[in-house]
Amino acid sequence: MHTLLHIYGPFAIHSYGLMIALGLLLFMFLTRRDPRYSALNLDAHFSMILSVGIIAAILGGRLLFYASYPDQIQSVMQFFAFYEGGFSILGAISAVVLTLPFYLKVIGIPIVPLLDLFAIYAPLLQSISRIGCFLAGCCYGLPTTQPWGIIYTDATTVAPLNVCMHPTQLYSAALLLLIFAFQYFIGRNWFKYSGQLTCSYLFLVAAERFTVDFWRGDRILDGLHLSINQYVALALMAAASIGFIASRMARK
Numbered sequence: 001m002h003t004l005l006h007i008y009g010p011f012a013i014h015s016y017g018l019m020i021a022l023g024l025l026l027f028m029f030l031t032r033r034d035p036r037y038s039a040l041n042l043d044a045h046f047s048m049i050l051s052v053g054i055i056a057a058i059l060g061g062r063l064l065f066y067a068s069y070p071d072q073i074q075s076v077m078q079f080f081a082f083y084e085g086g087f088s089i090l091g092a093i094s095a096v097v098l099t100l101p102f103y104l105k106v107i108g109i110p111i112v113p114l115l116d117l118f119a120i121y122a123p124l125l126q127s128i129s130r131i132g133c134f135l136a137g138c139c140y141g142l143p144t145t146q147p148w149g150i151i152y153t154d155a156t157t158v159a160p161l162n163v164c165m166h167p168t169q170l171y172s173a174a175l176l177l178l179i180f181a182f183q184y185f186i187g188r189n190w191f192k193y194s195g196q197l198t199c200s201y202l203f204l205v206a207a208e209r210f211t212v213d214f215w216r217g218d219r220i221l222d223g224l225h226l227s228i229n230q231y232v233a234l235a236l237m238a239a240a241s242i243g244f245i246a247s248r249m250a251r252k
Contacts, residue, residue, distance in 0.1 A: 016133065019129055020125075023128030026121075027125040034117060040109060040113060042109070056099040060095020061087040061095070063091055064094070089209065093122075094236070097202070116196075119201035119202075122205075124180040127180060131169070131173055133172075134150075134169035140152075140158070140217050140218055141165040141215050144164055150165055160217075168217075179204045183201060201240075202239070203237050206240065
């Protein structure tokens with residue numbers, strides 16, 4: 001991981017963690033300003049909802065990462081060494097969608113409307129986080145001769161050094177920013193049925209990951225030349241499509 005400031009021992013400020021923190025702060029700021037936030041009366045629960053969501057995202061992200069790269073984990077304790085990096089966005093999303101509704105049900109917050117609210121701003125958080133990936137050198141691309149290729153020379157980054165590679169992190173960041181623009185400017189005004197914003201978000205971010213993965217240089221392929229993350233993306237796209245259609249049919 002690219003270190004910006006070393007504090008003590010394993011504790012340091014890394015570019016990856018800093019960008020996630022900045023993205024999360026912006027996510028919280030924009031979410032609080034959205035009219036849907038006031039309509040859901042979230043003030044008393046927002047901090048705890050975020051805490052539960054973050055814990056689920058971290059655990060889910062780590063699980064799918066190590067499922068994709070089993071050779072990367074040497075011990076159980078390494079799983080909890082979050083400062084060392086190793087995280088899957090699709091794993092984080094899946095964990096949040098699967099676990100957060102249980103907590104929301106306990107505290108009496110409408111599940112789908114809240115997920116719709118988060119689905120507007122989550123792509124922006126992910127886009128900023130991908131800049132952190134770019135700075136850290138993780139999620140690097142395949143070798144390329146294209147003029148926009150990136151070459152890493154800093155030994156503290158994760159990427160192979162002195163190799164011109166596709167800047168797949170920036171591809172993802174740009175696509176996720178477009179997804180955020182769609183959700184914010186079109187989706188939240190266009191979709192009239194509860195749950196459609198969430199399904200739109202899940203479909204689009206899964207499609208982004210499925211597509212960009214073809215240029216990733218750190219993925220492990222099977223006989224069909226697909227990665228675990230691409231199979232997860234296909235499953236999310238299918239589930240989101242079914243959910244989108246069901247949300248509309250249920251209100252006819």
